[in-house]
Amino acid sequence: MDAMPVFQFHLVSAPKADPKTLALTSPEATDAAHRFHRSIEGYTPTPLVSLPAQAARLGIGSLWVKDESHRFGLNAFKGLGGSCAIAAYLCQELGIPVDEHSFAALTTPEAKARLGRKTFVTATDGNHGRGVAWAARIFGHDSVVYMPRGSAQERLENIRAQGAQAEITDLNYDDAVRLANSMAQEKGWILIQDTAWEGYEDIPTHIMQGYTTLAWEIARELPEPPTHLFLQAGVGSVAGAVAGYFAALWGDRRPVTVIVEPDRADCLYRTARADDGRLHFVTGDMDSMMAGLCCGEPCTVSWDILKGVADGFVSCGDHYAVRGMQLLGKPLGNDPAVVSGESGAVTAGVLEGLMTEDRLAGFREKLGLDKSSRVLLISTEGDTDRENYRRILAME
Numbered sequence: 501m502d503a504m505p506v507f508q509f510h511l512v513s514a515p516k517a518d519p520k521t522l523a524l525t526s527p528e529a530t531d532a533a534h535r536f537h538r539s540i541e542g543y544t545p546t547p548l549v550s551l552p553a554q555a556a557r558l559g560i561g562s563l564w565v566k567d568e569s570h571r572f573g574l575n576a577f578k579g580l581g582g583s584c585a586i587a588a589y590l591c592q593e594l595g596i597p598v599d600e601h602s603f604a605a606l607t608t609p610e611a612k613a614r615l616g617r618k619t620f621v622t623a624t625d626g627n628h629g630r631g632v633a634w635a636a637r638i639f640g641h642d643s644v645v646y647m648p649r650g651s652a653q654e655r656l657e658n659i660r661a662q663g664a665q666a667e668i669t670d671l672n673y674d675d676a677v678r679l680a681n682s683m684a685q686e687k688g689w690i691l692i693q694d695t696a697w698e699g700y701e702d703i704p705t706h707i708m709q710g711y712t713t714l715a716w717e718i719a720r721e722l723p724e725p726p727t728h729l730f731l732q733a734g735v736g737s738v739a740g741a742v743a744g745y746f747a748a749l750w751g752d753r754r755p756v757t758v759i760v761e762p763d764r765a766d767c768l769y770r771t772a773r774a775d776d777g778r779l780h781f782v783t784g785d786m787d788s789m790m791a792g793l794c795c796g797e798p799c800t801v802s803w804d805i806l807k808g809v810a811d812g813f814v815s816c817g818d819h820y821a822v823r824g825m826q827l828l829g830k831p832l833g834n835d836p837a838v839v840s841g842e843s844g845a846v847t848a849g850v851l852e853g854l855m856t857e858d859r860l861a862g863f864r865e866k867l868g869l870d871k872s873s874r875v876l877l878i879s880t881e882g883d884t885d886r887e888n889y890r891r892i893l894a895m896e
Contacts, residue, residue: 506763506817507853509863510773517747517808524705525744525805530712533584535600537713540583540638545717546570553833558855560873564726565828565848566718567838569882575658576792576844576881577714577738578631578694584710585692585703586620586635612640619644621689623676625734625791626655627843627881632692633662644689646680648673651791652885672786673765674796695735695799704737704801711741714878719749726876728869729755730847733768734795738880739810740802747809755876756867758812760850762788766815767798768806773813779803789818789888792843792881812867814850818842822892824849828879829893840879841889847877 523529537543547567555563568577584598590606591598593615605611621644622632629645636643645659645666659666669676677693681700684691696704729746731739739759747754761769764787770780782796824845828838840848854864869875883889 505819505853506815507820507860508763508769508815509860510769510813511863511866512772512811512813515808515811517805521804521808522744522748524709524801525712525741526748527745529709530716530745532599533709534713534716536584536587536598536602537580537710539600539603540572542572545721546714548718548721549836549838551831551835553835554827554831555875557832558852559871560855560869560875561871562874564722564874564876565838566714566876566878567840568714568844568878568880569839572634574627574630574634575884576627576630577711578627579634580631580713581694581707581710581737582628582631582635582692583638585706586632586639586641588706589690589703590615590618590639606639617641619687619689620692621645621680621684622692623647623673623680624659625651625673625794626658626884627792628694629659629664629666630655630662633659633664633666637663644683646676648676648794650787652888654885654887655791658884672784672796673794674781674783694737695795695797696801698800701801704799708737708741708801711738712745715742715745718876719746722876724874725750725753726755726874728867728873728875729757730760730851730875730877731757732760732793732843732847732878732880734765734793734843735797735799736768736802736806737799740799740805742878743809744805754809756811757809758814758850758867759806759810760814760816760847762786762790762793762846763815763817764788765794765796767796768803769813769815771798771803772807772810790821790843790846791885793846812863816846816850820849820853821846822849822895823852825889825892826895827852838879839882839889841881841884844879844881851875851877
């Protein structure tokens with residue numbers, strides 16, 4: 501582990517959201533997404549746990565963690581987006597609305613006869629592909645999943661267990677996305693990708709709306725809005741969905757929002773820091789242990805939201821993912837344990853760093869983190885690479 505772990509911070513001066521960009525995460529749109537998810541067998545809100553002992557150690561008022569390892573038995577939140585996007589596509593094919601009756605309507609013999617058997621394709625570091633494969637299976641369709649080099653074998657097998665044809669390629673994540681897109685065009689498959697680019701924004705928008713269900717649940721469980729929100733980001737879709745929903749719901753009472761990325765794949769941090777109206781990409785190998793966040797090209801739909809609601813962007817080394825996994829997995833006092841993987845736990849590690857490292861005191865003060873702060877984190881995945889999880893928790 502580096503003696504001085506990588507931690508870069510960019511503070512945004514008075515971000516101002518465009519109301520038009522918040523329309524896709526409005527309370528009305530989010531209510532609709534939640535009603536759809538509620539119709540799927542096995543839906544239940546995931547736990548929102550309080551960690552008072554850890555909050556006291558860090559010197560903040562309260563610490564809440566949304567534990568997405570319980571979502572649909574997939575050990576991650578991604579099924580929310582895949583199911584919403586596939587349902588939207590199938591409903592469009594049938595000319596019916598996406599609502600709380602969609603799941604039943606899409607799985608009738610009549611619907612299946614009209615639709616035929618579709619093939620949905622995607623690229624993934626693990627969790628998104630598993631969610632798409634699961635969603636395709638429950639709707640009665642097929643899926644093909646491409647994974648970047650270095651992907652964990654366990655994550656590949658979890659995707660195959662959902663009935664997908666899946667393989668680990670010799671490409672990085674963004675090139676695997678391009679492969680999935682080219683195969684969709686060649687074979688007539690439907691691309692279900694949680695990033696967006698010019699000409700491909702409808703499906704990513706539906707995926708983001710699916711992610712807002714977890715924010716809908718949080719808003720109804722918290723006793724009052726948080727003062728601070730830390731969100732991890734790959735392409736930025738879940739960060740944009742959650743931050744956008746809270747901004748649309750709470751307006752001026754929205755939390756101070758910090759976006760966290762691995763330093764090997766910090767495309768949002770670079771884009772925010774440049775502030776030149778262009779998206780900035782990361783290319784080549786992105787070899788952080790935070791596999792689910794190793795994406796080099798921002799989602800255009802999400803960036804349009806984040807640039808108006810994010811107050812800070814952090815680019816950090818793997819040290820903070822390790823610390824977060826240990827902080828959540830080895831609780832203090834009577835705090836419950838949260839099993840959180842590398843991508844799920846990094847925000848906890850960053851929060852600890854901000855509250856305990858002298859060199860980060862200036863950032864802490866600028867964010868207004870103190871003993872009155874109510875901090876919300878989202879653990880987006882459980883132990884999706886169990887071997888690595890056990891290794892890290894065994895470290896002293």
